[in-house]
């Protein structure tokens with residue numbers, strides 16, 4: 001099995017390059033039938049409105065929604081996060097089509113325009129951290145969205161204090177959010193909900209592969225993925241031949 005990367009637009013090459021560095025084959029997905037050949041999917045950053053139009057053109061929405069609903073691991077980065085959200089605000093007039101499945105409201109371009117893009121160090125979530133690795137990761141936000149609220153099944157992995165982003169104080173969306181956020185003035189930038197992972201930042205643009213490794217652990221078919229589950233199993237079956245329902249991670 002290989003990891004699919006939606007390759008309509010955006011930073012799909014960069015994701016494929018990181019997968020390659022981790023010894024995993026990433027393949028470009030542009031047509032619905034190509035989803036049948038992949039175990040999981042990364043939806044890259046880019047421009048979610050354009051991506052939605054291209055997905056519509058290629059008749060990808062039914063297959064993408066089915067892929068999500070089947071419980072296959074899907075990771076959306078930035079525009080990919082918007083694409084996976086159940087609800088988006090800050091959209092262009094007329095809205096945009098979303099795959100949905102991720103129970104959250106995402107605000108497009110939350111941190112401002114392209115020139116207000118920024119990088120910052122954020123603490124690495126415990127589940128993503130690796131032994132001996134640095135305690136933080138470089139989070140690259142490019143005209144990024146932020147998650148404003150999440151449903152009960154959504155686990156928050158990372159958030160960011162609005163006060164940390166000085167240049168953004170002039171952004172009306174942030175000011176509004178600062179007023180409405182009760183304590184700590186934070187917005188959410190990374191979440192997990194079952195088979196879905198979403199990040200507002202771009203790990204594929206850094207040398208730190210820990211977010212990709214974390215996603216790969218959600219993909220049982222990959223050699224090395226969920227290895228702790230396999231090693232504690234009493235089964236002698238080889239990793240690659242076990243059925244998906246044998247893996248507790250899918251429950």
Ligand SMILES: NC(=O)CC[C@H](N)C(=O)O
Nearest residue numbers: 045046047048078079142
């Ligand atoms: N880096 C990105 O993916 C930017 C996302 C873009 N602002 C959008 O709304 O789609």
